[in-house]
Amino acid sequence: MVREVSESCVDSLLTEMVACYCNRFYANKPELAARRIEAIGYQVGHQLSERYTMERPRFTDHLEAIKFICKDFWSELFKKQIDNLKTNHRGTFVLQDNKFRWLARMSIDPSTDNVSPLEDITSPTAESKAAQAMSMHLYFPCGIIRGALSNLGIPCAVSADISNLPACSFVVRIKA
Amino acid sequence: MISFFLFPDLESLEDLISILIMATTACFIIVSRNDIPIYEAEVGVAAKREDAAQLHQFILHAALDIVQDLAWTTSAMYLKSVDRFNELVVSVYVTAGHTRLMLLHDSRNDDGIKSFFQEVHELYIKTLLNPLYLPGSRITSSHFDTKVRALARKYL
Numbered sequence: 001m002v003r004e005v006s007e008s009c010v011d012s013l014l015t016e017m018v019a020c021y022c023n024r025f026y027a028n029k030p031e032l033a034a035r036r037i038e039a040i041g042y043q044v045g046h047q048l049s050e051r052y053t054m055e056r057p058r059f060t061d062h063l064e065a066i067k068f069i070c071k072d073f074w075s076e077l078f079k080k081q082i083d084n085l086k087t088n089h090r091g092t093f094v095l096q097d098n099k100f101r102w103l104a105r106m107s108i109d110p111s112t113d114n115v116s117p118l119e120d121i122t123s124p125t126a127e128s129k130a131a132q133a134m135s136m137h138l139y140f141p142c143g144i145i146r147g148a149l150s151n152l153g154i155p156c157a158v159s160a161d162i163s164n165l166p167a168c169s170f171v172v173r174i175k176a
Numbered sequence: 177m178i179s180f181f182l183f184p185d186l187e188s189l190e191d192l193i194s195i196l197i198m199a200t201t202a203c204f205i206i207v208s209r210n211d212i213p214i215y216e217a218e219v220g221v222a223a224k225r226e227d228a229a230q231l232h233q234f235i236l237h238a239a240l241d242i243v244q245d246l247a248w249t250t251s252a253m254y255l256k257s258v259d260r261f262n263e264l265v266v267s268v269y270v271t272a273g274h275t276r277l278m279l280l281h282d283s284r285n286d287d288g289i290k291s292f293f294q295e296v297h298e299l300y301i302k303t304l305l306n307p308l309y310l311p312g313s314r315i316t317s318s319h320f321d322t323k324v325r326a327l328a329r330k331y332l
Contacts, residue, residue, distance in 0.1 A: 010304070105305040107317060133308055149213040 018136050034139045042150070043145020047085065049148035052076055062174060063153045066093050073148060078102075091174040095145075100168035102141065104150070106134055134162070145170055202332050203214065203232035206227055206300065207240065207313040208312045215315045218326035235259070236278050239266040243276055253297075254290050267282065269293035283332060292331035299323055 005164055018037060026033035059065040070082035074097075084096035103138055138160040148157045161169045206215040218229055239259040246255055247270045259266040267289050269277040277293050277300075299320060303309055 011305065011307075078189065105302070106308060107306045107319075130308060135309060 004164060007044070014137070014140060018140070022133070022136050027074035030136070034136060037136065037139040037148075041140040042147035043143075044140075045144035045147025045149075046100055046151045047153045048077070048144070049073065053152070059152060062091075063087075064155055066095075066172070067146060068135070069145060069153075070095060077144070093172040093174075095170040095172065096167070097170075098167045100141075100166050103134075103135065103162070103166040103168055106137075106166065124152075135160070138162070138168070142170065145172065149174075179314065183226050191289065198264075202283075202328060203229065203236060204296075204328065205233075205236055206296075206315070207278060209275055211240065212312065212314060215320070215324075217324060217328075219320040219325055221330065232264075232280050235261045235264060236266060236280050239268070239278065240276070243268050243270065243278075247274070254293060256286055256289070266292075269297065271297060271300075281332065285332065287332040292327050295327050295331075296324055299327075 013085050015041070021033040021036050022030065030053065053068070056068075056072075066085070066087075070085050074080065074082050078097070078101040079097075080097075080101075082095045083098045085095040086095075086096070119137065142158040146156055149156050149158075149172070156172050156174045158173075161170050161171065163169070198217060202216075204217050204219050204221045205213050208214050215232070218232070242258050245254065246258055253269055253271065255268045255270065257265050258268050264280055264282050266288075267279050267281065269279075269290075271277075277296055279292070283287065283289075300315075303315055303317065303320060304311060309315075
């Protein structure tokens with residue numbers, strides 16, 4: 001019997017974490033909020049990679065570790081594997097998930113209640129606010145990936161890119 | 177024969193019956209737990225006048241007091257025919273979080289109304305799962321609006 005956590009509870013917890021750091025703790029400091037959320041993800045990734053590698057031999061090179069993240073690690077976290085993995089063979093990997101689970105319920109639909117009445121609904125401000133709020137949610141999975149790889153001996157920097165919802169690309173740059 | 181005389185373009189009696197059935201008046205609103213309306217839609221075919229819409233709003237909001245008392249006397253989510261105004265009837269669906277789905281109608285389709293409420297409740301839950309949506313704020317999603325109106329045409 002495997003212990004499981006309700007997915008809706010995890011989703012609500014993530015939503016509330018991002019809302020707390022962005023709207024309460026660091027309401028006027030988005031960079032600090034982002035760094036804090038990423039640090040939480042780093043800790044989570046660090047612990048999860050230790051747990052998910054319990055019954056497997058150690059990795060001999062970077063590509064094996066990256067493949068582990070794409071297959072087993074991603075399956076444990078998001079119930080599916082990474083859809084596409086690219087590399088330039090010089091320390092940069094791009095992990096493409098065509099339907100990222102934590103973005104599947106995102107909807108950028110500018111609400112009149114969230115914008116002041118003087119602003120147009122389709123103004124660039126409303127769009128950029130929604131995009132920024134969504135990017136805040138991605139610092140957590142970036143931290144998870146960085147924490148997991150750091151625990152496996154690969155210091156790196158991870159960034160996320162959303163071209164079209166709910167697809168998401170994670171760019172992993174390994175530090176020499 | 178009177179019907180064919182009044183509507184000479186109709187090809188059969190079924191057309192007349194379908195028009196009469198489709199002419200139901202319906203106004204649907206969702207009220208949050210803090211008594212703030214977060215969604216409003218006139219989902220009827222006949223009611224297009226502005227004064228009719230305002231009257232519907234008054235009737236639905238007046239029924240909130242009755243719902244407030246009635247919700248604590250039963251564990252059922254669907255409260256049918258809690259209030260009436262002339263030939264218009266108010267039916268309500270109260271969620272566990274005390275969000276109220278209220279429908280003003282003159283049809284007598286209890287099963288359809290209940291199914292409509294249950295499916296809109298599912299749509300509302302999906303809206304709540306959006307991390308960018310503030311619970312209790314207005315639902316301005318065009319997808320939500322389109323689906324609610326489609327459910328209204330299907331069930332009401």
